[in-house]
Amino acid sequence: MNAAILNDMTKCIGCKACTLACKEINGLPKDAPSDVLSSKSWTAIEQKKGINIKRQCMHCNEPACVSACPVGALTKTETGAVTYDAKKCMGCRYCLISCPFSLPTYEWDKPLPKVTKCILCYDNALKKGEQPACTRVCPTGATKFGDRDELIQEAKDRIAKNPDRYVNHIYGLTEAGGTSVIYLSSVPFAELGFPVDRQDEAYPKLTWKVLSQIPNIVSTSGILLLGTWWIINRRIKLENNENNSDDESVINS
Numbered sequence: 001m002n003a004a005i006l007n008d009m010t011k012c013i014g015c016k017a018c019t020l021a022c023k024e025i026n027g028l029p030k031d032a033p034s035d036v037l038s039s040k041s042w043t044a045i046e047q048k049k050g051i052n053i054k055r056q057c058m059h060c061n062e063p064a065c066v067s068a069c070p071v072g073a074l075t076k077t078e079t080g081a082v083t084y085d086a087k088k089c090m091g092c093r094y095c096l097i098s099c100p101f102s103l104p105t106y107e108w109d110k111p112l113p114k115v116t117k118c119i120l121c122y123d124n125a126l127k128k129g130e131q132p133a134c135t136r137v138c139p140t141g142a143t144k145f146g147d148r149d150e151l152i153q154e155a156k157d158r159i160a161k162n163p164d165r166y167v168n169h170i171y172g173l174t175e176a177g178g179t180s181v182i183y184l185s186s187v188p189f190a191e192l193g194f195p196v197d198r199q200d201e202a203y204p205k206l207t208w209k210v211l212s213q214i215p216n217i218v219s220t221s222g223i224l225l226l227g228t229w230w231i232i233n234r235r236i237k238l239e240n241n242e243n244n245s246d247d248e249s250v251i252n253s
Contacts, residue, residue: 003080004148004180005135006155007054010165011142014052018134018143019043025124025133039107039116043134048192054143057103057118059180065095080180081120089114100176100198148180155184
């Protein structure tokens with residue numbers, strides 16, 4: 001199953017049960033603010049225009065963060081969840097820069113910081129065949145867990161049956177190539193702070209399109225670096241040989 005979450009903001013009452021459940025299952029401080037994403041709150045309920053907005057990692061179908069990570073600390077799992085391995089992370093924070101939704105956070109206040117983000121309770125729930133903590137505790141069904149294709153169809157059905165209640169758009173259906181966390185809203189997403197100018201094509205593919213157009217530049221840069229390395233090492237060898245020759249001359253004399 002390609003695990004996903006449907007967040008229907010018309011049903012959210014802002015109780016923040018999801019944020020507390022997230023903190024409990026991930027061992028995060030319960031007293032940390034729950035209205036903004038941070039290293040201590042991986043799920044947040046933000047309020048805008050009278051709407052309760054559940055913020056969390058979008059778990060892109062083809063994550064830019066996974067593509068940008070040079071050490072494989074981020075992984076798109078078989079379930080659809082994007083996970084993070086702090087043991088592999090070298091702290092470059094490329095994932096923060098590459099995320100089209102600006103959602104990963106960082107432990108700036110710690111001497112040995114790491115990246116933090118929702119992982120859909122992969123280790124504590126998904127691998128056991130259970131649903132994430134946030135969807136399990138939602139009292140109104142505002143956040144629902146299931147198969148992505150099935151949730152997309154359900155979202156389409158809700159819009160068709162209640163056109164006056166919903167904006168005719170499923171956020172996350174195509175944004176950045178599609179995500180495993182999708183949204184329904186009664187207010188235009190742009191007014192709620194959702195990035196609406198994101199490309200529909202997956203961002204790793206867009207990156208490759210750019211890189212594939214500059215092979216000569218990459219090759220030339222590689223050659224120049226190799227040449228510089230050879231010259232430096234050649235000079236070192238020559239200098240060592242001269243020093244050895246001088247030492248032999250002193251000994252012979």
